[in-house]
Amino acid sequence: MSTTGGAEELIESALGDGQGSAGDGPAFSMALTQDQEDVRDWVHGFAEATVRPAAAEWDEREETPWPVIAEAAQIGLYGYEGLAQFWFDESGLMMPIVNEELFWGDAGIGLSIMGTSLAVAAIFGQGTPEQSAEWIPQCFGAPDDPRVAAFCSSEPDAGSDVSAIRTTARYDEANDEWVLNGQKAWATNGGIAAVHVVIASVDRELGSRGHAAFVIPPGTKGCEQGAKVRKHGLRASHTADVHLDDCRVPGSCLLGGKEKLDERVARAREGKRAKSQAAMQTFETSRPTVGAQALGIARAAYEYALDYAKERVQFGRPIIENQAIAFTLANMKLEIDAARLLVWRAAWMGRNGIRFENAEGSMSKLKAGEVAVWATERAMQVLGGNGYTREYPVERMHRDAKIYDIFEGTAEIQRLVISRAISGMHVR
Numbered sequence: 001m002s003t004t005g006g007a008e009e010l011i012e013s014a015l016g017d018g019q020g021s022a023g024d025g026p027a028f029s030m031a032l033t034q035d036q037e038d039v040r041d042w043v044h045g046f047a048e049a050t051v052r053p054a055a056a057e058w059d060e061r062e063e064t065p066w067p068v069i070a071e072a073a074q075i076g077l078y079g080y081e082g083l084a085q086f087w088f089d090e091s092g093l094m095m096p097i098v099n100e101e102l103f104w105g106d107a108g109i110g111l112s113i114m115g116t117s118l119a120v121a122a123i124f125g126q127g128t129p130e131q132s133a134e135w136i137p138q139c140f141g142a143p144d145d146p147r148v149a150a151f152c153s154s155e156p157d158a159g160s161d162v163s164a165i166r167t168t169a170r171y172d173e174a175n176d177e178w179v180l181n182g183q184k185a186w187a188t189n190g191g192i193a194a195v196h197v198v199i200a201s202v203d204r205e206l207g208s209r210g211h212a213a214f215v216i217p218p219g220t221k222g223c224e225q226g227a228k229v230r231k232h233g234l235r236a237s238h239t240a241d242v243h244l245d246d247c248r249v250p251g252s253c254l255l256g257g258k259e260k261l262d263e264r265v266a267r268a269r270e271g272k273r274a275k276s277q278a279a280m281q282t283f284e285t286s287r288p289t290v291g292a293q294a295l296g297i298a299r300a301a302y303e304y305a306l307d308y309a310k311e312r313v314q315f316g317r318p319i320i321e322n323q324a325i326a327f328t329l330a331n332m333k334l335e336i337d338a339a340r341l342l343v344w345r346a347a348w349m350g351r352n353g354i355r356f357e358n359a360e361g362s363m364s365k366l367k368a369g370e371v372a373v374w375a376t377e378r379a380m381q382v383l384g385g386n387g388y389t390r391e392y393p394v395e396r397m398h399r400d401a402k403i404y405d406i407f408e409g410t411a412e413i414q415r416l417v418i419s420r421a422i423s424g425m426h427v428r
């Protein structure tokens with residue numbers, strides 16, 4: 001076979017039927033399934049018709065948008081059945097797709113709807129199947145009476161340094177109860193949640209290897225909301241301290257069960273390596289989803305800025321006819337699409353049990369978070385003075401975006417995780 005003939009064959013097969021080399025089905029495809037497209041369009045419709053029009057109001061009110069959560073519950077977007085449907089999509093892409101579309105509508109309202117899923121991820125990831133069946137539905141309540149859930153790991157002196165958690169859990173053997181004491185900080189839905197999932201230490205000397213996750217059932221005495229946090233952005237999402245004061249929960253509220261915890265603690269005391277840590281496990285699985293939320297904000301700001309740049313006339317021509325503006329928009333589109341590829345890769349890996357050898361989960365969240373902060377700032381620039389006012393949504397989008405550099409691991413911590421993963425060294 002001549003070289004030319006080989007090349008022709010290759011090109012032909014590449015352009016031909018879109019199938020893999022041996023005609024045995026696509027080896028790789030970037031196309032969404034019909035189901036994924038349908039769900040994307042359905043969530044987009046809700047975001048456009050219900051979330052966007054309510055965004056400015058709830059941002060100003062700084063209150064949980066219960067009526068919007070109720071609407072999401074009524075259409076099946078908020079609830080354990082919906083979440084299970086998104087989660088069980090084998091490609092892993094449904095969660096990022098849903099989150100991107102919802103947060104394209106508005107991030108504050110988006111987090112009020114999706115904040116529950118962090119507690120759910122902890123229960124699902126660390127609990128037994130029986131515990132998942134008991135507690136996950138209670139996190140959501142019923143469509144006509146929706147509830148939210150909170151995941152409480154951070155404390156005033158334990159943010160990035162999760163090992164510094166001071167909240168304790170003591171086992172009262174006589175009553176088969178756990179007694180929790182401590183203060184949690186910045187908990188999304190903290191104090192207003194039906195179900196709180198709390199990370200506490202059963203042995204402070206073991207640092208994060210002595211941590212365990214507990215479900216605090218609705219109405220448990222000794223679990224109270226502390227100060228509500230007034231924030232720069234995401235103001236429709238409730239954030240508050242949570243106080244645990246001799247808070248007693250049944251022994252069955254320890255996620256994963258006591259036998260498993262005892263084994264893990266015994267291994268840690270012997271100096272053996274832990275397989276996983278309670279809070280870290282939850283964050284690892286949720287990072288691509290959080291990245292997708294940032295993407296939703298970035299895309300919303302980009303689209304708004306693009307439309308504006310075509311309409312706004314200065315010097316007798318639309319401002320997009322200036323390369324400075326057009327290139328800014330081109331770069332925004334480029335960065336958003338690049339970030340999405342990282343998010344989808346990590347989501348696919350996570351769903352298919354492929355190890356994050358190079359901290360791909362952290363990469364996805366880091367990139368999407370930084371793109372969201374940068375793209376929303378650029379969008380304000382494209383809008384000029386209007387971009388700086390509350391009359392235009394990009395100002396809110398920029399305030400909302402900043403948290404994606406901070407929560408679920410700051411940008412610095414993500415870089416630390418990536419550096420350690422790629423080098424195998426204990427980078428500090």
Ligand SMILES: Cc1cc2nc3c(=O)[nH]c(=O)nc-3n(C[C@H](O)[C@H](O)[C@H](O)COP(=O)(O)OP(=O)(O)OC[C@H]3O[C@@H](n4cnc5c(N)ncnc54)[C@H](O)[C@@H]3O)c2cc1C
Binds near residue numbers: 159231406408410
């Ligand atoms: C709106 C909002 C919602 C939140 N929701 C939740 C929630 O639902 N549940 C929950 O548990 N927590 C929640 N948090 C807390 C959040 O996860 C923490 O704020 C975050 O982990 C950072 O911790 P910190 O604020 O204590 O910052 P610090 O850890 O004090 O960090 C301060 C700065 O120092 C840097 N830094 C720290 N250590 C290092 C290091 N080793 N190397 C390099 N730089 C370093 C950080 O990157 C950061 O820039 C929320 C926070 C906010 C603001």
